[in-house]
């Protein structure tokens with residue numbers, strides 16, 4: 001089964017009234033676990049990594065593994081750069097064969113976000129790759145210590161942003177945040193509905209960890225076609241590793257490795273089942 005463009009999977013999600021899961025990975029075990037879950041569910045997925053995560057998981061090691069995993073998977077898999085911040089990283093990801101890139105210009109003034117996203121659009125077009133943009137500020141943090149304050153996407157500006165940049169999908173801020181939520185989030189479905197009514201571009205929900213099944217379903221009914229899950233997979237891997245090392249006197253890598261992959265597999269499988277929206 002091929003490595004596919006992310007637009008293909010967004011179209012699949014649109015046609016099936018569901019969302020495609022975009023699962024963040026940071027090592028080989030996470031890739032193995034996520035792909036195994038997708039194959040077992042016979043469902044396409046997106047494997048993604050954020051630019052800031054490359055401090056721990058370098059691009060030159062992760063990119064070949066992710067692309068190869070996609071090419072060898074039994075289901076369609078897109079490989080995506082999550083939260084691209086620099087043109088350098090975006091260009092490198094495209095050279096490695098990522099089929100999709102995100103430019104996170106959410107902290108920039110509106111016009112600057114548009115201008116930079118347009119540049120990424122032009123670069124991605126040279127490779128036939130998909131582009132995700134972001135408008136509004138998703139809370140929490142994505143791989144650093146800075147915690148961003150939530151700023152909901154302005155529905156009136158969303159259409160202008162999509163038309164001027166030509167993005168294939170738009171990440172929205174509706175009260176969602178990266179990382180574990182301290183309390184159950186109150187998502188602004190009124191804002192999402194307003195964006196959905198104005199914009200024809202598929203919408204993306206970041207900060208999937210900790211969002212309830214019911215909220216996911218409601219978000220899908222209002223145009224969310226890609227949902228990002230990171231923290232829940234990292235936590236599932238760490239939990240399994242902890243349990244294994246605490247319950248054996250002689251921990252060995254060859255038992256630990258599949259045990260870590262299993263944690264991610266369980267988490268990805270659980271989320272795929274919800275995102276299928278059946």
Ligand code: 13P
Pocket residue numbers: 024050082083142177178179180205206207208209228229230231232
């Ligand atoms: P979580 O870490 O909250 O699952 O967010 C994932 C995400 O949105 C990655 O961009």
